[in-house]
Amino acid sequence: MMREDEISFTAKTDLLIAHYGESYLKSQKRERKEYSCSNKMRELARLLITYRASVNDNSIAFKDLLHPEKFEGVVSATRKLSGFDPINKTYEAPSTALHMGTSLKVVSDELIHLILKRSPGFICESPEKSLEWRKNVKNFKMLVGTRWNTEISSVANKDLNEKRWERPLLVPLIDDVKMFREKTLEFAKECQKHFLENTDTDDTYKLFVNCTLALLVLFNRRRIGDVQYLKIKDYLSERKTNFKDFESTLSEGEKILTKHYKRVLNGGKGSRAVVILVPEVLQDFLNLIIKKRDKYISADNKYIFAIPNSKIQWSQADVAIRYLTKKMKLKNPAAISSNRLRKHIATTMQILSMSQQDCKQFSKFMGHTEKTHEEFYELPVDIYQTAKVVKLLILMEEGIPTQHKGKSLSEIEINLNEYVDEMQPESSESAIQQEQTENHEGDENEKRRLNYLDTDEENNDVPSKKRPKTKKQAWSIEEIALIQKHFGNDMKKGRYPLSSEIKKFIASNHSKRSVLQIKAKMQHLMTKQKAN
Template identity: 35%
Template sequence: MDKTARGCIPQQHHITVKMSSNTEHQRIYDKKNYCLYCEKPFAKITRHLKQKHSDKVEVAKALAHRHGSTMHSLLLGKIRNMGNYHHNCSVLSSGNGLIIPKRQATYLSTVTDYLPCKFCFAMYVRTDLWRHHKRCKLQVKNDGPVKRKVQASCSLMLPTDTTISSGLKEILQDMTYDNVTQVVKSDHLILSLGERMFLKNGEVRRHRADIRNKMRELARFLLSARKIDKDIIFLKDLINPGKFNTVLEAVKSLTGFDAATNRFSVPSTALKLRHSLVKVSYIVQGEALRQEDNVLRGRAEQFIKLIELEWTTHVSSNALKTLYQKKWNSPQTLPLSEDIKKLHDHLKSLAELNKKALIDHPSQRSWSELSQVTLTQLILFNRRREGEVSRMEVQTYLHRNKHSMHDEILKSLSPFEKKLCENLIRVEIRGKRGRKVPVLFPRNAQESVELLIKTRDEVGISPSNPYIFARPYYGSLENIRGCDSLKRYAESCDAQHPENITSTKLRKHVATVSQLLNLETHELDQLATFMGHDIGVHREFYRLPEETLQIAKVSRILYALEDGIGKFKGQSLEDITPNINYEEEFSDLDAEDVQSEQTATTSQEGTSKFGHSDELATTSRQAIGDIQKSSPTGALFC
């Protein structure tokens, strides 16, 4: 058995695969098949079944068909394959014996090269299993979604040391079957972590990818540790203070640590592995408490203590430095207003065409096109995370709050705000970390969504698919990805910089541009709540440090410090205009432009002293209102 296979499934190092004994000039019939009932090998398994087990139900059904017929051969062949399958499973469980494949190879092979067919139970080379599935005569077709990962689903038929729940099996079915997945399925601790993550968030389908990624991340870490220390077999062997140095070396090897520069190639993985190792250490502690194993519990507790003491020095500090330095001097790009307007107009025209096409000739193609256009419109209008809108469910939309607004609140609104409330509906959906976030539907989006829901059955959308923007093909239970739709239409609308039109950058665009508006604290809170995060996150992460604003605003204070800050006492940042030697500082700027600003500032000071500040505030509010009415996204700030 090769080193890769032995590293993936270490307990199977005494297992061999039956090879063909044929020579160049002679065919040798030495293959024996195992009986399903006797569990013994026989060279003539069909004759043995007829003579010794004709009273068994499966054999009787096969013998009821005419000798030589297709069903007669198929049913007897399945019984033969099941006998070999049970024998192979017992060999894999014990770690010692001979595997009987469907076809004997003429070259040396390993047990990890073979997987059983889930229909006929025969053991085939896993790279050829997809080809066999196409022509397997015992295949049972169902009405559910088409599963394309044949190896992943068939690998679940192999025995494991851990009992796997049905929910976790669905997650493992979508996992690409390779040496990393083999480690996941053979390690009890990794599967236990997957089970706990599934119990916490497994009912939300989008979290299942996170569970798969976390399990594969630990499996890659375990493979890296095995290369350093040959005594490491399972992840549990690393939860030991004596192996902590091996853990650190494995993390650095996996994440590409450069000792010369103290930098990581993949710093995010190095940071995430700490949390994963702490979680599996808690699992080991729980097992030790159940088994009353004080030695194992002590090892797990000391391992966690070492992580608290040493991890920051050896891993976290350098990983965070790498992450922060990658962001230094990187361009802070935001979408252009012209590009957003082009995309808005492009989507509006496509929505009308696709609605007409779906009404006149309902088809999966027209339904899918309208679904993608509507999804992109909602992401663009609401500046919402694309995944939140993509996963909106039909029942959530239908059972939205339809009660009318209170009279007292309605009277306090302006005529423009009342008009907005009449034309917009509000639907609350699940956001990041389970937060309740609203989505506003303009009139055209409402019409499109109503049409999509109405024609679901007509175009063949799976009734089990809960999403409004469902994938229409192959009976899928998944939703359309909003990022793909947004990218597609951004490129097709002749935008100048389509790569900047993403859901994240659209959200940052709102947070950054809102600095230009004179929003009160409670108005900022409302905007941050609508965006789905608190005001601290809004200011620290979503509001970009705009270079222009920093240069134009903060530099006022720096020059004022040189000129003498005392004479600007009591003035706001906008009122500070220090005297600058324009010939030295601004060679390409007309001094009259800056001096005119000083004059304007002086006049504003005089106006504010004479008590006209209320009139100025009223004028500025009216100007902002005009901008909101003329802008396609103005309603967002209302």
Template identity: 30%
Template sequence: MKQLADGFALSHGHDADNFAHIRNKLRELGRLCITYREITEQPNAALTDLINPSRFNDVVKATRKTAGFDEETNLYPTPSLALKLGHSLKAAAEVLLSQALSDGPVVDDASENKCQRFLKLYNMQWSRAVSSNALRTLTDHKRNHPQYIPVTSDIAKLAKCLKHDMKTGVQALSQGDPKPEVWRSLSEATLTSILLFNRKRSGEVSKLKVKDFENRQNGQSSVIDGLSEWEKALCKSMTRMEIVGKRRRTVPVILTRDMVESMELLMKNRMEVGVPEDNKFFFALLHSQNHKRGSDTLREYANRCGATKSQLLRSTRLRKHIGTVSQIINLRDNELDILANFLGHDVRVHRQFYRLPEETVQLAKVSKILLNMDKGTTSHLAGRTLDQLSVEHEDVPLDDPLEAGSDCEPEPAVLKKDSLSSVNETDVLQDDSVNVGAEAAAMEIDPSFSSTSADETDVCKMNKKKTKKSRMQKKKRICIKKAWSREEKQAVVSKFREHFLKLTLPKKQEIEAVLESCYALRERPWTKIKDFIRNCQKKQDPLDFL
């Protein structure tokens, strides 16, 4: 146990935040040893006694009992504990094997053979005896489990609250008499603001070093020349720095001007408020060598900002939020790599864990493929992306009456007329307001204008607006859709087959001549027939409805 603890300390002891992780690992093995003693009735059994191939089945039983394995359902209430115990047991066996190898075959040949046989049994049976049930339990917990991401309005409220507190803190700290409570409040607001803006893990930003902030930089001038004007402006206004991320990966952080101003003030007044000189963390605790916890500050501000679902404003869910937005944006592969590297993980991790909720994307995009396959119209799917696919199905009502392929035709002339009249009348109202404003300005300059003329102008303006408003209301029409029957469709194709083949539209006179002789189309105006032909010609197969 001591040698295993020394190995954990050698791997993770460089960071004080990992001390709790080491303690938890040792406690888990301690619980396993206690359970093993109860099963085997060996009160003095140690961890070394568990690394024995003849006791492998007892070790499996002790692991299952420690993790709470249910014999009836074959599931674990805490499946992660069973997986962690397996990893720790393998690490302990490898420590004993390395010690036996270092002692030499003469000194400890039996111990080497025992460890090798235990590891062989572990590789052959542990997965089937312990890990498979634990992984199945984890999978069952995730299946049909609601996956929530923060609400956009709550994120806006949190950002507004942080900007207000940062502005207030900067003004208070700039007065020349730094107070510890003001410095602490500004430090927490700045830390939370960086977390929210960059969608970083809370532990990464919390451990930001002073030297990392001092080494910040803007965009490189050699690369800026190839950017657009808007991107060049962003490079000049934004600042970038690098911090240590998960698995010692270098992770970039982008700072706005307000963040840099706030951090410069915090850096300037560190010593005056009581931060030790040898504290290397930027967001340091007063009179301590430790740092603030970003998860605590984010939780506090989430509860204070008035968010409707404050429990969702956490760093992990914010990272999933940007992953979901990246799906909507439909980034290219190289752009997705840039986003994944900025977030501090591999693009495969981004696709698997940070693109939620998948159910929305599947319902919106994959269902279009299934509906087209269900209808049998797959010939026109070749060479198209998911966004370019259209759906013509009775279970999916289309809101747009002019949608290509719609069998329900609106009154296009009435709609166009109303829309144009409303736009023109709006423009007239705007022009009138501009003219009235110009007249009012002239009244202030020219003393010849009297108050009576101004009143008359206001009255005329109000009457004109009322007249136009009543005129707009009278012109509104209700569009009633009527589905095309099969007889009507066949009549249109038989009468205008040449236009279907040449992908041309018939003229008004041609359609009216057909209406006089065709009884099936007697209830269709010539405008609806022309729109029907136009919509059919937009399809891959214009005659697929026959």
């Protein structure tokens, strides 16, 4: 099951790692867990190899590491193994650093079990030495439980989270998904034609199986393991309910859908039952696979997606999808994967007004909880998030009016023109610079300044570059006095009041000035105060 290299040799020859793998397999039911077991054993073997290299001693066994005095060495080896950068406090493989602590706890329990059983290779000379050995292992496990988070997990978890949100949002493009489906269907139908003409070969059968598997993953947006491990007996078995009361709650269109899509139950992650919905076209493909499989697949293979001349009993969906994407001219082929397709549909759900019950049923279908759906699959869409959140923040700045009570953000419409004007930094700076320039040129009347902004409301929608020249309205002594009276404290502190306060000032004094014009005048007055 393992690759033949130094890591596999170490894993197989170290007694404790071998016993750990044996115990792991005992706790699992499905045979495909052998691959997971292999990964865990190789991970421990890599830690042992790294530790041996650090102390320059190849005679050390893994059982020798589980001692309180070796804890610091194990921590250092784990950091080196996971690519820790002490300056930037980052990991190349933070997930490895995270779950190594859990593996060490399990291995410690396994070692105590072997010592108590006096298994070959773990027999002590006396009960006292056995007790002392078990005590050291327990103390090592206690150190892992109390110090691993401080030494390793805390920084590794933060680094993992940072890398997750720093990673660009990569979801499949609709055009790519459509092209992938259409091209894969074409490949499958070509293979189907070869079967009908009896010109099929091993390659034909393999391509047909991979196309069907990829299309089923694509349609259901399921994990690859939920689909690729489907067994023939599970596909052929009928598990239908006869609850007529539920049928009455469905619309006519929904009743038609239940007749054209086959519902298949399969064992998924954590031995949970997962649902696979099979369209009619894929039902035809699967029936043809079952019909022709005797020619290519041995009778003892019970998996429906088995491929010829393979050491593995099932086809690997991720490999099949990557192989098919290379045969197409997609804009972003890397985004076509099981995990990203699941995130794609979960993210798209944010646009729909789904009830809590709908979300619950959808999460069950996807094979995870609602919390997992929200935390790991429902990605924030920058455009959607920005538009909705900015609208809410603008409403909060003014206070949510009573007419918006009970409405969703999508139902609320607000006039954003004035907010957009206020958020134009270039325009604001131009206004200030223009006014300062005019004042610097020496207007004879210091109490009357010309403002570059035109108060004619008809010209507000005209871009600044194309705006026709208009007569500028001078500031009166009364206007300046009102600004100094209402906003004198703010100007003394060198700050601007809130836009909402300026709007109240405009409304109460029936001013024809805009918020931006008043801010520009305040800037000029504050500059003048500093100069004096």
